[in-house]
Amino acid sequence: MLHRVSRFYRASLKSSLAICFLSVCLGAAASAQDRAVLDSVPSPPSQAAFGLTVGLGNVLGGFGASAERYFMDGRASAALGAGYLPSDGNRPGIAGFGAAVRRYFGSGKHQALLELSVSPITLSTTFNGVVVESDANYGPGLAAGYRRTADGGFHFDFNLGVGWAGGAGGAAPIGALGVGHTWRR
Numbered sequence: 364m365l366h367r368v369s370r371f372y373r374a375s376l377k378s379s380l381a382i383c384f385l386s387v388c389l390g391a392a393a394s395a396q397d398r399a400v401l402d403s404v405p406s407p408p409s410q411a412a413f414g415l416t417v418g419l420g421n422v423l424g425g426f427g428a429s430a431e432r433y434f435m436d437g438r439a440s441a442a443l444g445a446g447y448l449p450s451d452g453n454r455p456g457i458a459g460f461g462a463a464v465r466r467y468f469g470s471g472k473h474q475a476l477l478e479l480s481v482s483p484i485t486l487s488t489t490f491n492g493v494v495v496e497s498d499a500n501y502g503p504g505l506a507a508g509y510r511r512t513a514d515g516g517f518h519f520d521f522n523l524g525v526g527w528a529g530g531a532g533g534a535a536p537i538g539a540l541g542v543g544h545t546w547r548r
Contacts, residue, residue, distance in 0.1 A: 411437035412548045414518065416444075420539020421482035421504060421526065424459030425449065429541075431465075440465045444482075454488040454497040472512055478522055480504045485532030500528040504537045516545045 414431040416423070423429050427446015434440065442463045450456040461482030468475040483499035490496075508522025519542050526537040 410548050411545050414545040416541040416543030418541025421537040422461035422463045422480050424461050438467050457497045459483045459499055474510045476508050478506045484526035484528035484535050500532050502526055502528040518543050518545050
């Protein structure tokens with residue numbers, strides 16, 4: 364009886380070792396196949412993370428620059444700009460500031476954009492004796508435009524729209540024309 368148990372034990376041990384060996388071999392083969400499949404799947408395109416733009420426009424604060432932070436996988440952004448609104452001969456130049464929220468439509472190199480902003484809409488000049496004072500009349504604006512982004516991150520954009528300066532000037536056209544760079548994640 365002891366002899367039959369040890370023979371059974373040896374046969375069972377051999378079967379267990381064979382099953383373990385096959386499991387390890389099959390697991391290694393499956394792992395290699397998974398790696399090959401994963402290596403063949405293209406990685407998703409990188410998404411816009413941060414951008415800097417220079418140019419002329421309301422959100423750029425006149426002649427200025429803006430910094431833009433993207434969210435929603437690069438489909439939307441928030442921008443802050445600062446610039447210089449130059450003298451026109453009748454009034455001195457002043458600093459200008461702007462802020463915008465943008466929504467991008469399309470993907471890849473060519474995108475349409477819709478922008479909601481607060482920026483200088485009109486300028487006013489006040490004469491106090493011999494002192495001339497300039498003021499930027501800020502208000503909300505809505506603009507639509509286009510952005511072209513090259514593979515290396517260089518971008519060109521423009522937009523046109525309308526802004527409202529309230530009682531200080533009413534409705535007025537707004538827009539921007541800029542170039543810059545977009546960094547990706």
